[in-house]
Amino acid sequence: MSRVGLALIAVPDDVSVSVTSNTVHVNGPRGELHRAIPAGIAVEHSDGTIFVRRQSEERNVRALHGLIRSLVANMVEGVTRGFEKRLEIHGVGYRAQKQGSDLELAVGFSHTVRKPAPDGVEFEVPTPTRITVRGIDKELVGQVAAEVRAIRSPEPYKAKGIRYEGEYIRRKAGKAAKAGG
Numbered sequence: 743m744s745r746v747g748l749a750l751i752a753v754p755d756d757v758s759v760s761v762t763s764n765t766v767h768v769n770g771p772r773g774e775l776h777r778a779i780p781a782g783i784a785v786e787h788s789d790g791t792i793f794v795r796r797q798s799e800e801r802n803v804r805a806l807h808g809l810i811r812s813l814v815a816n817m818v819e820g821v822t823r824g825f826e827k828r829l830e831i832h833g834v835g836y837r838a839q840k841q842g843s844d845l846e847l848a849v850g851f852s853h854t855v856r857k858p859a860p861d862g863v864e865f866e867v868p869t870p871t872r873i874t875v876r877g878i879d880k881e882l883v884g885q886v887a888a889e890v891r892a893i894r895s896p897e898p899y900k901a902k903g904i905r906y907e908g909e910y911i912r913r914k915a916g917k918a919a920k921a922g923g
Contacts, residue, residue, distance in 0.1 A: 746807075747795075747807035750792070751791060757770040761786070761787050765779065768818055768821050769821065773821055774821065775821060779810060780806055782797050782803035783795075783810050785810070792818070820877075820880055824876060829872070829874075830906075831847075831903075832903065832905065833849065837870035838871070838872075843858075845867070849903070860886060863876070863883060901913060
């Protein structure tokens, strides 16, 4: 039995949840999210809690039980508090700035790279070397942060590039000098 799937999800007072046959809608102070529920999983809402249970013991249903519970819990947390990912930029002359709602990066290319903000995600640039990606959908925030990081991912020799805050970059030794040459 999935231990994650058995846990109840507490719903705050300012969040409304509606469950149809195969969709969960969560509405809160920061916005609204909805997600389709696969067959074999049932989501029940009563008395300020959400319970996710499986309707059969098939292997694929058992595999989805804990996942669906986590996704619904992330929806509730997203509409109440939201999610954010922080990125750092390392490198001489590397910087970021906001242009409207888009993010503009100067990271060592001959041109600046512009990353448009998708719906539901906003960028914040507190300093030219820090980027914060915010939104209510955890999956979307993580995906956009990964796409920004992929524009110039950190290289292992000088560790220059865009990385997550607190991410450790394993460094490699440079080219060894030739002996006797």
